[in-house]
Amino acid sequence: MSYSPDARQLSGLKAILFLLCLLPLGRLLWAAYTDDFGPNPVEFVQRWTGTWSFNLLLITLSITPLRAMTEWHWLIRLRRMLGLFCFFYATLHFLAFIGFDHAFDLNDIARDIAKRPFVTVGFAAFVLLVPLAATSTQWAIRRLGGRQWQQLHRNIYLISILACVHYFWLVKATALLWPLAYSVAVALLLGWRVRERRRKAIPVPRNETVNPVRFYKQKPD
Numbered sequence: 561m562s563y564s565p566d567a568r569q570l571s572g573l574k575a576i577l578f579l580l581c582l583l584p585l586g587r588l589l590w591a592a593y594t595d596d597f598g599p600n601p602v603e604f605v606q607r608w609t610g611t612w613s614f615n616l617l618l619i620t621l622s623i624t625p626l627r628a629m630t631e632w633h634w635l636i637r638l639r640r641m642l643g644l645f646c647f648f649y650a651t652l653h654f655l656a657f658i659g660f661d662h663a664f665d666l667n668d669i670a671r672d673i674a675k676r677p678f679v680t681v682g683f684a685a686f687v688l689l690v691p692l693a694a695t696s697t698q699w700a701i702r703r704l705g706g707r708q709w710q711q712l713h714r715n716i717y718l719i720s721i722l723a724c725v726h727y728f729w730l731v732k733a734t735a736l737l738w739p740l741a742y743s744v745a746v747a748l749l750l751g752w753r754v755r756e757r758r759r760k761a762i763p764v765p766r767n768e769t770v771n772p773v774r775f776y777k778q779k780p781d
Contacts, residue, residue, distance in 0.1 A: 563630075563632055564632070564633070564634055565634060570634060570637065573638070574637075574638065574641065577638060577641060577642075578641065581616070581641070581642070581645040584608065584609075584612040584649065585649075585652075587608070588605065588608060588609075588652075591604070602656070602660040602661070605652075605656045605660065606653060606656045606657060606660070609649050609650075609652040609653035609656055610649075610653045610727075612649045613646055613649040613650040613653050613723075614723055614727065614742055616642055616643075616645050616646035616649060617646045617716075617719070617720055617723060618720075618742070618745050618746070618749070619642050620639055620642040620643045620646055620716070621716065621720060621746075621749045621750075622749060623635050623636060623638065623639045623642070624636075624639075624753070625749065625752050625753075628756070640696050643692065643693070643696060643716075644693060644696060646689075647689055647690075647692070647693035650685075650686055650689055651686075653686075654683075654686050657679075657682075677729055678725075678726050678729030678730045681722050681725045681726045681729065682722075682723075682726040682730075684722055685719045685722035685723050685726060688715050688718060688719050688722070689719055691712060691715075692712070692713055692715060692716060692719075695709060695712060695713070717750055717753075720746045720749075720750065721746065721750075723742075723746075724739065724742060724743040724746055727739040727742060727743075728743070
């Protein structure tokens with residue numbers, strides 16, 4: 561059943577979502593206040609910010625399938641906020657890496673990026689995320705044009721794959737459960753998009769009357 565909130569309800573939903581997205585930051589601030597980072601504070605901050613970057617990336621990717629399945633078209637109006645929070649926590653993750661691990665020493669940072677593959681992949685994902693955040697405004701959409709803007713923002717698919725690789729290479733061989741779970745989620749979300757693109761590419765016969773319901777359910781070979 562389709563549900564469409566009015567402007568006031570949508571504003572309320574956005575406010576609630578905004579506060580929920582701030583909870584991981586609140587946990588970090590509380591840990592700093594109470595000195596509750598555990599035995600390895602640097603690792604705690606890096607893992608926490610990295611995990612929530614990935615969580616919000618998955619939630620952002622989930623908006624389009626969820627909108628298609630529920631016909632709640634207003635969900636698309638929440639995607640920008642989710643994407644920007646993903647970038648926010650990714651930025652904190654990157655700052656933790658260059659600050660705690662390398663004291664903002666550019667030469668040391670460059671050597672680490674070149675030397676360790678998981679760092680290289682993670683850095684590449686962050687670099688690709690920057691233009692997506694920078695062009696998240698309506699002004700940027702008008703400036704780039706809808707088609708070019710859409711092509712640029714499809715880099716989110718590559719970013720999600722790089723994030724999976726980064727996570728796999730980061731953890732030890734005995735702790736692959738969570739990277740595997742995140743990778744399965746990414747595979748499902750990207751697989752749904754591939755299936756939809758193939759389904760929409762099926763031509764409608766010109767001289768035949770096609771039942772819309774049957775055509776929607778038709779699966780490509």
